[in-house]
Amino acid sequence: MVKKEELLKKGFRYILALALTGTVFVSGAQNARIKIDIDRKIGEVDKHLYGNFVEHLGRCVYGGIFDEGSALADDKGIRLDVLDAVKDLNVSITRYPGGNFVSNYHWKDGIGPKDQRPPRMELAWARLESNRFGTDEFVDYAKRMGTEPYFSVNMGTGTIEEAQQWVEYCNVKSGPYYAELRKKNGYAEPHNIKYWSLGNEMDGFWQMGHMNAEDYSKKAREAAKLMKLTSPDIKLIAAGSSNYRPNADPNEWNATILKELRDVVDYIALHMYVGNPDNNYYNFLSTPLVLEERTRIVKGLIDREMANADRGNRPPIYIAWDEYNIWYRARGEDTMAGTRALEEHYNLEDALVISGFLNAFIRNANIVKMANMAQLVNVIAPIFTNEKGMFKQTIYYPLQLFAKNMHGTALDVQVNCETYNTERFPIGLGESTTQQKDVPYLDVSVTYNKGEVVVCVVNRNKDKAITTDLISQEGKFTGDLEVFEVNGPDIKAGNDFGKTTVQTVIKPALKVKSADKVTYSFPPHSLTMLKGRIQ
Ligand code: AHR
Numbered sequence: 001m002v003k004k005e006e007l008l009k010k011g012f013r014y015i016l017a018l019a020l021t022g023t024v025f026v027s028g029a030q031n032a033r034i035k036i037d038i039d040r041k042i043g044e045v046d047k048h049l050y051g052n053f054v055e056h057l058g059r060c061v062y063g064g065i066f067d068e069g070s071a072l073a074d075d076k077g078i079r080l081d082v083l084d085a086v087k088d089l090n091v092s093i094t095r096y097p098g099g100n101f102v103s104n105y106h107w108k109d110g111i112g113p114k115d116q117r118p119p120r121m122e123l124a125w126a127r128l129e130s131n132r133f134g135t136d137e138f139v140d141y142a143k144r145m146g147t148e149p150y151f152s153v154n155m156g157t158g159t160i161e162e163a164q165q166w167v168e169y170c171n172v173k174s175g176p177y178y179a180e181l182r183k184k185n186g187y188a189e190p191h192n193i194k195y196w197s198l199g200n201e202m203d204g205f206w207q208m209g210h211m212n213a214e215d216y217s218k219k220a221r222e223a224a225k226l227m228k229l230t231s232p233d234i235k236l237i238a239a240g241s242s243n244y245r246p247n248a249d250p251n252e253w254n255a256t257i258l259k260e261l262r263d264v265v266d267y268i269a270l271h272m273y274v275g276n277p278d279n280n281y282y283n284f285l286s287t288p289l290v291l292e293e294r295t296r297i298v299k300g301l302i303d304r305e306m307a308n309a310d311r312g313n314r315p316p317i318y319i320a321w322d323e324y325n326i327w328y329r330a331r332g333e334d335t336m337a338g339t340r341a342l343e344e345h346y347n348l349e350d351a352l353v354i355s356g357f358l359n360a361f362i363r364n365a366n367i368v369k370m371a372n373m374a375q376l377v378n379v380i381a382p383i384f385t386n387e388k389g390m391f392k393q394t395i396y397y398p399l400q401l402f403a404k405n406m407h408g409t410a411l412d413v414q415v416n417c418e419t420y421n422t423e424r425f426p427i428g429l430g431e432s433t434t435q436q437k438d439v440p441y442l443d444v445s446v447t448y449n450k451g452e453v454v455v456c457v458v459n460r461n462k463d464k465a466i467t468t469d470l471i472s473q474e475g476k477f478t479g480d481l482e483v484f485e486v487n488g489p490d491i492k493a494g495n496d497f498g499k500t501t502v503q504t505v506i507k508p509a510l511k512v513k514s515a516d517k518v519t520y521s522f523p524p525h526s527l528t529m530l531k532g533r534i535q
Contacts, residue, residue: 031467031468031469031519032415032416032417032418032442032467032468032469033414033415033416033468033469033470033471034413034414034415034444034446034457035414035415035416035471036413036446036453036471036473036534037413037414037472038448038453038473038475038534039473040411040412040413041409041410041411041412041448042362042363042364042366042409042410042411042412043365043366043367043409043410044408044410045362045365045407045408045410045447046370047407048093048148048320048369048370048371049092049358049362049365049368049402050090050091050371050399050402050403051091051092051093051094051147051150051322051372052093052095052373052375052376053095053322053373053374053376054095054096054097054138054375055096055098055099055100055101055102055374055375055379056097056098056099056105056122056127056129057098057101057125057127057341057342058125058127058338058339058340058341058343058378058379059340059377059378059379059385060375060376060379060381061097061133062130062133062339063385064079064082064376064377064379064381064383065078065079065082065083065086065141065376065377066078066132066133066137067385067387068132072387072389076137076140077132077133078141078144081385081389081390082377082385082390083144085383085390085392086145086376086383087145087146089382089396089399089400090146090400090404091147091403093148093149093150093195093370093372094148094149094150094372095151095323095372096151096152097110097134097138097152098124098152099152099200099323099374099375100124100125100200100201100206101122101125102152102153102154102156102200103124103154103155103156103157103158103207103208103209104122104156104157104208104209105154105158106120106154106157107134107135107154108162108165109129109131110131110133110134110135110137111135111181111182111185112181112185114132117130117132118131119131123208125336125337125338125341126338127337127338127339127341135166135169135170135191136182139170139187148194148195149193149195150193150197150237150372151166151170151193151195151196151197152196152200153197153199153227154199155198155199155200155209155219155239156199156207156208156209157208157209158209160219160222160223160226161226163198163227164223164226164227164229164230166178167193167196167227167230167231167234168230169181169182170191170192170231171191171192171230171234172190172230173189173190193234194233194234195234195237196234196235196236196237197237197320198220198223198224198237198238199216199220199239200239200269201243201271202216202239203241203243203253204242204243205243213252213256213257213260216239216257217256217257217260217261218260220238220239220257220264221261221264224261224265225264235266235267236264236265237265237266237267237268237269237322238257238258238261238265238267238268238269239257239269240268240269240270241253241254242271242272242323244427244432245431245432246431251297251298251301254268254298254301255301258302258305258317262305262306262309262311262317263309263310263311265317266314266315266318267317267320267370268298268302268317268318268319268320269321269322269323270294270298270319270320270321270322271321271322271323271324272290272291272324272428273323273325273326273327273374273428274290274326274327274328274353274427275326275327275428275429276326276328276349277328277426278425278426280423280425281462281491282420282422282439282460283422283423283425283436284349284353285349285352285353285458286422286436286460287356287427288353288356288357288443289360289436289439290427290436291324291357291360292360292363292364295321295360295364295368298319299319299367302316302319302367318367318368318370319364319367319370320369320370320371320372321357321361321368322370322371322372323372323374324357324371324373325373325374325375325380326344326353326354326380326395327344327374327428327429328344328429330343330344331429341379342375342380343379344380344381345384345393345494345496346382346393346395346494346495347394347488347492347493348486348488348492348502348525349491349492349525350395351397351398351486351502352398352458352460352491352525352526354373354395354398354399355398355402355458355486356443356458357371358398358402358445358456359443359445359456362406362445362446362447362456363410363412363445365410373395373399381393382395382396383396388497390497391496391497391499391500392495392500392503393494393495394486394488394494394495394502397486397502397503397504397527398486398527400504401456401484401504401529402456405447405529405531406447406456407447407449408447408448408449408452409447409449410445410446411446411447411448413444413445413446415440417440417468418441418466419438419439419440420439421435421436421437421438421439422436422439423435440460441459441461442457442458442460442468442522443458443460444458448534451533451535452531452533453532453534454529454530454531455531456528457527457528457529458526458527459522459523459525459526460525461524462491462524463524464524465522465523467521467522468521468522469517470518470519470520471516471517472516472517472534474534475516475534475535476514476515476516476534476535477514477515477518477532477534478513478514478532478533478534478535479512479533480510480511480512480532481509481510481512481532482506482530482531482532483506483507483508483510483530483531484505484506484507484529484531485504485507485526485527485529486502486503486505486527487502487505487523487525487527488501488525489501490525491525510532
C-alpha cells in the first residue's frame with residue numbers, strides 16, 4: 001500500500017482514487033514491488049502442507065479411487081486413471097476415513113474377508129456403507145500413491161478402547177490379539193501409521209457424539225494416553241474448532257482444548273470452507289485473508305499455552321489445516337447426501353482462491369505444518385470421474401504447482417501494490433460476516449531452497465495486468481526465470497470431461513543474466529509461478 005503523502009513528497013505522477021480507508025490507488029506512477037530478502041526467513045515449509053483427504057462420502061472412495069468391476073480398475077478395484085492423476089499431485093499426507101463419517105465409524109467393520117464385512121447405515125452422509133474398502137485397502141492405496149497415511153479415530157460413538165485397538169492393529173508388530181489379526185489378514189508387517197487425529201469437528205452440533213470442550217478434552221486425553229502407550233512415537237492431532245457460526249465461540253473451544261491437551265498433542269486441526277454465493281469476485285478472492293487471521297489468533301493461543309506446557313524436548317503444538325476448500329454450490333438438500341454428495345465443479349476464480357490459501361500456508365510456515373485439501377476425488381475435489389474417465393478440475397493445477405515446487409524456507413517478502421476494500425460478506429455457509437480492508441491485488445509467497453527461489457503471485461485484479469518489479473535485497477537473480485501460469489479466458493471458465501480450459505501453461509522463460517531487479521507483468525485473474533536462482 002502506498003500512502004498519499006509519500007507520493008506527494010516523492011513527486012510521483014499519480015491518479016488518485018481515495019478508497020474508504022484512505023488508501024491511494026496509483027496508476028501509471030510506478031510499478032508494484034516485491035522485495036525479496038533471502039535473510040528474512042519465516043520458517044521451513046513442511047512437506048505436509050500439500051496433503052489431501054479421503055472420506056467415505058459420496059463417490060470419493062466408491063466410484064472414485066475404488067471402483068470394483070470398472071473397466072478402468074485393476075483386479076483390486078483401484079481406478080488406474082484416477083491413481084495416475086493422484087500420483088501426479090505429489091500428495092504428501094492423506095487423511096482417512098473422515099470427516100463427519102468417522103464419528104460413527106467402527107474400524108473393525110472394514111477389515112478381514114470382504115464378503116463377511118457388515119454393511120452399515122452411514123448416518124453422516126446418508127449412504128449404505130459396504131465396508132469393502134477399509135484400513136488395509138487404504139494403507140495399500142497410500143503406498144501406491146506415495147503418501148503418508150493419516151488416520152482419524154472415532155471420538156463420537158467410538159470408545160477409547162476401540163481407538164487403542166486400532167493403533168494396536170496398525171502399529172504393533174506381533175503378540176497381542178489385534179496385531180495377530182492384522183497378520184492373519186495378510187499383513188505380516190505393521191502399517192506404522194504415525195499421524196492420528198483425536199476425532200473430527202467435535203465442537204460442531206452436526207457431529208455425531210458432539211461434546212463441549214471440557215468433555216472432549218477429557219475423552220481425547222484418555223484416548224491419547226492409551227494410544228501412546230500402545231505406540232509411543234505417534235503424532236496426535238486435536239480437533240480444533242470449525243464452528244464459526246454467529247454466537248459460536250470458536251476460540252473459546254480452541255483455548256480450552258489447547259490448555260487441557262497442551263502436554264499431549266502435536267497439532268491442533270482447523271477447517272475452513274469458503275464460497276461465492278452472492279457472486280462477488282473481489283469478496284471471494286479476499287477469503288484467504290480470513291484464513292490467515294484465524295491462523296494468527298490460534299497461534300496466539302498456542303503461544304500462551306506453550307509458555308506453561310511440559311513437553312520435554314518435543315516441538316510446540318502446530319496448526320494442521322486438515323480440511324480446506326471451496327464448497328458452496330453442493331450445499332443443498334439434494335447435494336448434501338447420498339452417493340452424489342458434495343460434487344462441486346470448479347472454475348478459475350476457485351483456483352485463484354486455492355492459490356491464495358496455499359500462499360497463506362507458506363506465509364505462516366512457522367506454525368502451519370500440515371494442510372489437507374478436502375477431498376481427493378469427486379467430493380469437493382481436484383479430480384472428477386464418471387464411469388468412462390476422469391478430468392482434472394481447475395483447483396488441481398495450483399495444488400500441483402505448489403506441491404512440486406514450493407519447498408525449503410518461506411521468506412518474509414515486502415509487497416507494495418494497490419489494494420481494495422470489500423463489502424461485508426458471509427465467509428462460508430452459516431458463518432458470521434466479515435469485511436476485509438486493504439486487500440492487496442497481488443497475493444505473494446516465496447520460498448528459497450539452496451539458491452533456488454520460487455515466487456508465487458496471484459493477481460486478484462480481474463481486469464488489469466500489474467507490472468511489478470521483483471527486487472532482490474541480497475544477491476542477484478542469476479540465469480533464466482521459468483514461468484508457469486494458471487489462467488483462463490474468464491473467471492468462470494472451468495474444465496469438464498474432454499475439455500481442459502484452465503490448466504498450468506509454461507510461458508517463455510524470463511531471460512536474466514545477473515540482476516537485482518526483474519520486471520514482470522502479472523496478467524489479470526492469474527496465478528503465476530516464477531522459478532529461478534538468487535546467488
Ligand atoms: O469435507 C466434508 C465435511 O466437511 C467433512 O466430513 C467434515 O469434517 C466437514 O464439515
